[in-house]
Amino acid sequence: MDDGEFLACDWGTTHLRAWGIGAGGNILRRELFPWGVAKLTAGEAERKFHTEVRPRMQAQALPAFLCGMIGSDLGWIQVSYEQCPAGLGKLAASLRRLEAKPGVWIVPGLLSDGVFGAPDVMRGEETQLLGWVAQDASRKTGRIMICHPGTHTKWTLVVDGQVIRFVTYMTGELFDVLRTQSILRTSATADDHAAFDEGVAAASDGNALAARLFTIRARTVTGIDAPEASASYLSGLLIGAEVASIPRLLPTAQDMAINLLGDDSLCRRYARALSNRGVSSTIHSGENAVIAGLRELKAIAKI
Amino acid sequence: MDDGEFLACDWGTTHLRAWGIGAGGNILRRELFPWGVAKLTAGEAERKFHTEVRPRMQAQALPAFLCGMIGSDLGWIQVSYEQCPAGLGKLAASLRRLEAKPGVWIVPGLLSDGVFGAPDVMRGEETQLLGWVAQDASRKTGRIMICHPGTHTKWTLVVDGQVIRFVTYMTGELFDVLRTQSILRTSATADDHAAFDEGVAAASDGNALAARLFTIRARTVTGIDAPEASASYLSGLLIGAEVASIPRLLPTAQDMAINLLGDDSLCRRYARALSNRGVSSTIHSGENAVIAGLRELKAIAKI
Numbered sequence: 001m002d003d004g005e006f007l008a009c010d011w012g013t014t015h016l017r018a019w020g021i022g023a024g025g026n027i028l029r030r031e032l033f034p035w036g037v038a039k040l041t042a043g044e045a046e047r048k049f050h051t052e053v054r055p056r057m058q059a060q061a062l063p064a065f066l067c068g069m070i071g072s073d074l075g076w077i078q079v080s081y082e083q084c085p086a087g088l089g090k091l092a093a094s095l096r097r098l099e100a101k102p103g104v105w106i107v108p109g110l111l112s113d114g115v116f117g118a119p120d121v122m123r124g125e126e127t128q129l130l131g132w133v134a135q136d137a138s139r140k141t142g143r144i145m146i147c148h149p150g151t152h153t154k155w156t157l158v159v160d161g162q163v164i165r166f167v168t169y170m171t172g173e174l175f176d177v178l179r180t181q182s183i184l185r186t187s188a189t190a191d192d193h194a195a196f197d198e199g200v201a202a203a204s205d206g207n208a209l210a211a212r213l214f215t216i217r218a219r220t221v222t223g224i225d226a227p228e229a230s231a232s233y234l235s236g237l238l239i240g241a242e243v244a245s246i247p248r249l250l251p252t253a254q255d256m257a258i259n260l261l262g263d264d265s266l267c268r269r270y271a272r273a274l275s276n277r278g279v280s281s282t283i284h285s286g287e288n289a290v291i292a293g294l295r296e297l298k299a300i301a302k303i
Numbered sequence: 304m305d306d307g308e309f310l311a312c313d314w315g316t317t318h319l320r321a322w323g324i325g326a327g328g329n330i331l332r333r334e335l336f337p338w339g340v341a342k343l344t345a346g347e348a349e350r351k352f353h354t355e356v357r358p359r360m361q362a363q364a365l366p367a368f369l370c371g372m373i374g375s376d377l378g379w380i381q382v383s384y385e386q387c388p389a390g391l392g393k394l395a396a397s398l399r400r401l402e403a404k405p406g407v408w409i410v411p412g413l414l415s416d417g418v419f420g421a422p423d424v425m426r427g428e429e430t431q432l433l434g435w436v437a438q439d440a441s442r443k444t445g446r447i448m449i450c451h452p453g454t455h456t457k458w459t460l461v462v463d464g465q466v467i468r469f470v471t472y473m474t475g476e477l478f479d480v481l482r483t484q485s486i487l488r489t490s491a492t493a494d495d496h497a498a499f500d501e502g503v504a505a506a507s508d509g510n511a512l513a514a515r516l517f518t519i520r521a522r523t524v525t526g527i528d529a530p531e532a533s534a535s536y537l538s539g540l541l542i543g544a545e546v547a548s549i550p551r552l553l554p555t556a557q558d559m560a561i562n563l564l565g566d567d568s569l570c571r572r573y574a575r576a577l578s579n580r581g582v583s584s585t586i587h588s589g590e591n592a593v594i595a596g597l598r599e600l601k602a603i604a605k606i
Binding site: 013072073081111114115118119120121152167168169170171173174177178181182183202205206207208209210211213214215217218219221222224238241242245248249 | 384414424455474477481484485486505517518521522524541551
């Protein structure tokens with residue numbers, strides 16, 4: 001692996017995470033910037049990258065590797081979606097170079113055959129999950145199921161280091177808009193495990209979600225639940241409905257342990273919902289994985 | 304029936320509809336006020352009723368009958384939920400009187416055994432649907448299935464003039480928050496029948512709704528759909544998932560024609576989704592029904 005210093009960025013919808021990576025792969029510095037692509041106007045990504053990110057990261061002279069929604073129509077420039085099956089080799093061959101020395105490279109997204117007559121897309125998770133696979137020799141062969149909980153949760157089947165297929169659930173975004181914008185809105189944030197578990201159980205067949213959601217209002221109005229429990233019950237219903245339908249969409253998931261990758265507290269909710277259904281799972285750091293992925297891509301592309 | 308003049312109000316979450324009703328049941332005047340209970344502060348409903356509604360409706364000396372969310376914790380005063388089975392008699396016996404002459408009466412809501420271990424509740428639709436039943440002798444006996452499309456769509460089974468059971472879907476509210484607040488937001492408003500029908504078909508088993516929702520983003524990103532089609536596809540997915548799960552929740556709906564009551568353009572979408580699944584339906588005016596319901600209650604209570 002070419003071990004030159006570089007700037008690694010995971011630039012998503014809500015935030016930009018940047019790391020200065022040393023010659024041996026160590027993290028020299030890290031910053032979280034509040035400019036997700038959803039908040040940027042046209043041309044702003046490029047400007048902020050040069051006037052703020054490079055200086056703050058002491059990375060003016062370093063090659064930069066960016067993954068995530070920065071490569072979408074909402075970001076800096078629209079980069080391709082590569083068709084599955086795809087591994088690190090295909091991604092590295094399609095890196096989009098934007099500038100001369102020191103250079104900016106944006107990682108393409110992935111396109112999967114959909115399960116509903118429509119294709120599915122991802123940007124950012126591919127780097128993280130293939131980086132996670134590359135971190136351990138035992139993951140490089142065989143079938144692996146990875147779940148990225150988040151605004152748009154992704155469930156991905158990887159076989160011998162290649163992404164075969166994935167499916168996206170809007171679960172996190174549904175939770176956010178319902179909790180803040182609907183009749184179910186609540187200021188409660190504390191985890192209520194009992195209410196969460198009840199929600200998971202109530203959604204156990206994945207069906208009639210819009211009707212189950214209204215029961216939250218009915219449960220509060222009739223005094224079955226305290227209003228403070230409603231956010232946890234809502235989370236349980238949404239994650240429970242998702243987990244319940246996975247075996248139908250990605251049938252191989254049925255008999256496999258699930259690898260959860262990403263935000264720890266959200267991963268723990270998914271682990272709990274899976275466990276309630278008798279499915280085992282393990283939680284892994286998303287930060288280390290995305291850095292590993294960008295470093296692998298840089299090495300394969302010999303940059 | 305006692306045919307004195309009165310003031311009829313359907314005071315819901317988003318609007319107040321008021322009618323001056325003449326001695327023979329004719330509509331003397333009608334007004335739409337933009338003060339749904341969601342927009343009112345504590346005490347404001349009573350104040351607006353006296354300073355604006357009564358004068359504008361020329362109804363200072365008339366008894367007033369109010370149904371809808373005005374009887375909830377968000378409205379004027381919290382009125383009971385009456386347990387199903389319930390008909391006009393039970394509602395009339397539990398009218399809540401608020402003031403001395405000329406008097407204000409608020410109709411109670413209904414409470415149904417739920418289908419998910421939680422009860423279900425309604426306020427406003429009970430007056431409309433029982434009023435509709437009372438409008439025609441042929442509806443007063445036998446089994447009838449009524450659907451009120453709306454922010455919180457209600458499906459109600461009526462047997463021999465009694466509400467037996469109902470179930471609520473948050474379909475309309477999901478449509479609104481997703482169309483305005485999520486990654487699926489769009490300014491498109493025109494009906495695209497082909498996109499709607501595709502959405503209904505895609506949701507045909509009612510399952511994995513959060514995953515199907517994300518396909519709207521994927522369909523637009525990959526050029527399958529024009530962005531203008533996405534609102535109609537979203538509407539089709541949500542109404543399709545609802546219609547698909549109804550026979551499981553209210554099994555008797557399977558073999559019955561559906562009576563759609565309420566907003567005409569929304570009723571027409573439901574009729575289309577039902578027709579796509581081979582279920583026949585008819586559309587009826589909600590306005591006439593709610594007036595008939597309030598007039599029946601006034602008569603039964605001998606006010």
